[in-house]
Amino acid sequence: MSLKELAENASKGHRTAQEMVADGLREGILRGVLKAGQPLRQMEIAEQFGVSSIPVREALRQLEGEGLMVFYPRRGAVVSELSRDEVLEICEMREVLELLALRKAFPNLTEGDLQRAEEVLERADAQTDEELLGMWGEVNWEFHSALYRPANRPQLLGVIRNLHNRFDRYLRIHFSALDYRVKGQQEHWEILERCKRGDEGRALEELRRHILTVKEMLLEYLDGEAEEDDAP
Structure with missing residues (x-):
């Protein structure tokens, strides 16, 4: 193109x-x-x-x-270049802020909120890899924001939204180069299931694991790319 x-x-x-x-x-x-x-x-x-x-x-x-x-x-x-430091910083901020958002939202989650999150995941599951690649960042945000919006913290949600926007470039690498679709969707479904059961502690644990998994896979990928660039 x-x-x-x-x-x-x-x-x-x-x-x-x-x-x-x-x-x-x-x-x-x-x-x-x-x-x-x-x-x-x-x-x-x-x-x-x-x-x-x-x-x-x-x-x-x-x-x-x-x-x-x-x-x-x-x-x-x-x-701009892809940056290991940026991945670290964004994921560190996501871990703190998104767990806070879900914690604040949890008492206010309704059946409608959970249904919206589920519809996002079902729509993503119905897409081909090629179709989903172009919309992965937006789908990811739609799912997470459906769970965070009931926190009624617009400033917090705005900061998290900006982090997701900055992270979209990395998510697309994550999706395509690291074949993350299946695992990423599994993690989303697990977070949603814990929310449906009203298990706040496990929902927060699954969300933290989800963010850390993304971070670890991306850092490993970027480190591998750097080693190839440094090779004689």
């Missing part, structure tokens, strides 16, 4: 020029079309998306805030 094709896909639907560019570039980065370390040239992006340079700059700043790109002096905008 080329930058032009990303632009054509992003142009579908009604949105601002900034949103169109940001969505197109984000999808390119998350899908691996735009590689780590690849320069993002503003003039080329503006030409392919058919917009002026102003929404391109705004979109690049937005993606910088999401951790998907960085600005370097003289080099300009570059797709």
Whole structure:
């Protein structure tokens, strides 16, 4: 897929020029079309998306805030590298904040909340691997947020949502390169089952294990990639 094709896909639907560019570039980065370390040239992006340079700059700043790109002096905008330290930090924050969210939400969980979470998992189970790859991050968030939203902590949920957005790139690697679909869904179903039974302690334990498993598998993958890069 080329930058032009990303632009054509992003142009579908009604949105601002900034949103169109940001969505197109984000999808390119998350899908691996735009590689780590690849320069993002503003003039080329503006030409392919058919917009002026102003929404391109705004979109690049937005993606910088999401951790998907960085600005370097003289080099300009570059797709950010996958970072072991970022995986560690995000997972450490997720472990603390998501367990807090579920703990606060647990007394307020209704049959409707649990049904919504179950419908997300059923929808994911019905998708092919290829279909699910493109929506794995969003499906993952829909499931988790269905369980956290009853906490009635909008600021907390917003921070967790931002962490999930930053982690989406890693989740797609996790899903495709590490063949995590079956295990990830099993862990989701186990968390939901504990919530249905009203077993708060085990639900929190399963959630912690789920986050730690993701972290360990990703770190092992990134360490292996680093060893290959260092090999003579």
